[in-house]
Amino acid sequence: MITRIMAIAATEFRIQTRNRWLASATVLMTLFALALTFAGSAPTGSLGVDLLTVSVASMTTLAVYLAPFLALMIAFDAIAGEAERGTLGLTLTYPLSRGEMLLGKFAAHLAVLAIAIALGLGSAGVAAWLAGGAGPASVQALARLIATAILLGACFLALGYVASALSGSGAGAAGLAVALWLVLVVLYDLGLLGALVMDAGGGFTKHVFPWLLALNPADAFRLWNVSAAQEVALVSGMAGAGEALPGWAAPLSLLLWPVLALALARTVFERVEP
Amino acid sequence: MTDRDTALAIAGLDKSFGRTQVLGGITLNVAPGERVALLGHNGAGKSTLIKMILGLIRPGAGSIRVAGNAPGSAAARAATAYLPEQVAFHRSLTGREQLTMFARLAGEHPKTVAPLLERVGLALAADGRIGTYSKGMRQRLGLAQALLGRRRVALLDEPTSGLDPISRHDLYAVIDEMAANGTALLIASHALTELEARTDRIAIMAKGRLVADDSLGNLARAAALPTRIRLTAREGAAEAVQAELGGRRVNGRAVELDCTTEQKMAQLARISGLGEAVRDVEMVPPSLEDLYRHYCGENRQ
Ligand SMILES: Nc1ncnc2c1ncn2[C@@H]1O[C@H](COP(=O)(O)OP(=O)(O)O)[C@@H](O)[C@H]1O
Ligand SMILES: [Mg+2]
Numbered sequence: 001m002i003t004r005i006m007a008i009a010a011t012e013f014r015i016q017t018r019n020r021w022l023a024s025a026t027v028l029m030t031l032f033a034l035a036l037t038f039a040g041s042a043p044t045g046s047l048g049v050d051l052l053t054v055s056v057a058s059m060t061t062l063a064v065y066l067a068p069f070l071a072l073m074i075a076f077d078a079i080a081g082e083a084e085r086g087t088l089g090l091t092l093t094y095p096l097s098r099g100e101m102l103l104g105k106f107a108a109h110l111a112v113l114a115i116a117i118a119l120g121l122g123s124a125g126v127a128a129w130l131a132g133g134a135g136p137a138s139v140q141a142l143a144r145l146i147a148t149a150i151l152l153g154a155c156f157l158a159l160g161y162v163a164s165a166l167s168g169s170g171a172g173a174a175g176l177a178v179a180l181w182l183v184l185v186v187l188y189d190l191g192l193l194g195a196l197v198m199d200a201g202g203g204f205t206k207h208v209f210p211w212l213l214a215l216n217p218a219d220a221f222r223l224w225n226v227s228a229a230q231e232v233a234l235v236s237g238m239a240g241a242g243e244a245l246p247g248w249a250a251p252l253s254l255l256l257w258p259v260l261a262l263a264l265a266r267t268v269f270e271r272v273e274p
Numbered sequence: 275m276t277d278r279d280t281a282l283a284i285a286g287l288d289k290s291f292g293r294t295q296v297l298g299g300i301t302l303n304v305a306p307g308e309r310v311a312l313l314g315h316n317g318a319g320k321s322t323l324i325k326m327i328l329g330l331i332r333p334g335a336g337s338i339r340v341a342g343n344a345p346g347s348a349a350a351r352a353a354t355a356y357l358p359e360q361v362a363f364h365r366s367l368t369g370r371e372q373l374t375m376f377a378r379l380a381g382e383h384p385k386t387v388a389p390l391l392e393r394v395g396l397a398l399a400a401d402g403r404i405g406t407y408s409k410g411m412r413q414r415l416g417l418a419q420a421l422l423g424r425r426r427v428a429l430l431d432e433p434t435s436g437l438d439p440i441s442r443h444d445l446y447a448v449i450d451e452m453a454a455n456g457t458a459l460l461i462a463s464h465a466l467t468e469l470e471a472r473t474d475r476i477a478i479m480a481k482g483r484l485v486a487d488d489s490l491g492n493l494a495r496a497a498a499l500p501t502r503i504r505l506t507a508r509e510g511a512a513e514a515v516q517a518e519l520g521g522r523r524v525n526g527r528a529v530e531l532d533c534t535t536e537q538k539m540a541q542l543a544r545i546s547g548l549g550e551a552v553r554d555v556e557m558v559p560p561s562l563e564d565l566y567r568h569y570c571g572e573n574r575q
Contacts, residue, residue, distance in 0.1 A: 003378055003381070004378065004379050006378075007375050007378035007379055008375070008379075010375075011364070011367065011371065011372075011375045014366075014367065014371065015364055015366055015367065018366035018367075019366055085362050086358065086360050086361075086362035087362045087363060087364060089325070089328075089330055089358060090356060090358050090361075090362075090416075090419070091379070092330060093328045093329075093330070093351055093354065093356045094351060094376065094379035094380055095348045095351045095352040095379065095380070095381070096351075096379050097348070273330060273331050273332070274330055
């Protein structure tokens with residue numbers, strides 16, 4: 001089983017490096033992270049925290065949008081694209097289960113994403129450190145940011161496979177992936193915001209809203225990073241929601257999402273007739 | 275019959291896509307070492323049948339056993355080689371990388387890859403990107419992956435499409451070698467040529483039904499197709515020749531007659547009786563194409 005998963009993973013990783021996804025994702029991540037770090041360096045003095053702390057706060061916001069986007073871009077083609085190009089049928093006639101194939105691709109795609117995120121956010125972090133100093137707390141926050149951004153990417157990789165297995169064509173899968181991104185990363189928050197305004201500080205705001213936040217992987221990612229680091233919370237002004245929740249809620253959500261989404265992707269993939 | 279006798283056993287297979295029935299009541303067995311040509315026009319259902327044997331498409335009704343296993347089970351897949359109709363690979367991989375992946379999936383040592391590439395004539399192109407390969411080269415790579423390991427059943431879907439005549443003969447050398455190793459072969463094709471005729475048995479599908487399943491000799495005998503006699507008459511004598519022998523006028527001077535094997539000598543005697551009126555006689559035995567058309571329910575042209 002491991003041999004077969006590794007065979008798929010090695011092939012997939014090779015394809016991702018050959019079609020330059022690895023390079024593009026890394027460059028994109030690095031450029032955005034650097035830009036945000038230095039654009040956001042103005043308020044440093046006034047808040048009394050080091051530049052790396054500010055940088056981590058801005059990069060958290062960046063990663064909420066960019067990590068899911070990159071993950072979906074890598075993942076949406078995984079099944080639909082192969083079915084369309086006719087490479088899927090032959091591979092599936094080998095003694096390889098669909099779950100193994102999915103795990104192999106997931107391993108390769110996660111490696112690509114992890115490299116892009118670690119290099120991108122890491123280099124911006126190092127630049128902020130060199131330019132404006134860093135304390136042990138902010139270095140820890142950066143490490144947490146990188147690890148959780150990879151987890152967030154893992155969620156959306158798996159969701160991308162679901163979209164890919166549901167669609168008959170690569171174009172359909174791309175459309176579905178964009179819709180997923182819009183709903184989970186943008187519209188969900190807007191909806192919650194609207195509900196908060198309507199509720200005007202009532203029971204919904206106190207008891208339901210924090211859990212709804214934790215339920216969405218993108219918000220769980222934000223919560224985890226913000227509530228874990230006081231200083232980051234201070235900068236991003238998002239401490240309130242995190243305090244209403246037990247500490248395990250956001251991490252649990254972010255850890256469970258990839259597992260459940262992968263299981264769902266496998267179930268949908270089982271039904272695909274190439 | 276036991277599983278030892280049939281590497282591939284198909285019984286009463288039905289399949290519909292939505293409301294259209296694509297396969298109906300297909301029963302077909304292939305023994306180890308046997309080569310069976312599966313013939314039929316485009317849309318006859320050959321590829322659908324092969325995909326069902328592979329477990330890629332679920333059957334509507336009926337049963338399939340691959341070396342005694344359910345189609346699509348790990349054991350059945352380990353026992354089956356497949357060459358798809360449209361061979362497609364990842365463009366950005368090299369032939370060697372792609373074949374190595376398949377070797378790993380099949381549980382074969384990557385060491386087996388280089389000799390196989392050589393075997394199908396891709397040794398020189400092995401480290402070039404598949405995106406730069408011609409259709410024939412991709413077909414050869416497809417054949418190479420079908421040769422990985424010793425499989426008990428091989429399903430080749432239109433393996434000669436895209437191959438030049440020399441490659442077609444190479445292909446049949448490979449097919450014979452696989453059969454000699456005990457692999458049961460099912461070879462789909464949309465035409466009956468000398469190559470398909472070299473198989474042990476011919477199964478013909480028309481509109482999702484199996485309309486013939488026998489050796490070429492038996493099929494030819496059962497069809498009892500007439501031999502065609504073509505006469506060229508002397509100038510102005512065509513009319514008289516037709517009046518005497520019957521048959522059809524083809525153009526100004528030729529007359530065509532169809533006759534069975536038994537009638538052949540008697541007809542020739544009558545023709546020579548016409549003496550000077552006939553300038554030339556040509557005998558055209560039924561071709562493989564005629565035989566194929568006969569079983570597909572079409573008339574000879
Ligand atoms: N996935 C599908 N959905 C609907 N119809 C299909 C599908 N696959 C094949 N068919 C139809 O089934 C028939 C048989 O196709 P196929 O097995 O590819 O024929 P062949 O390989 O003999 O040319 C055709 O009429 C084709 O249009
Ligand atoms: Mg076909």
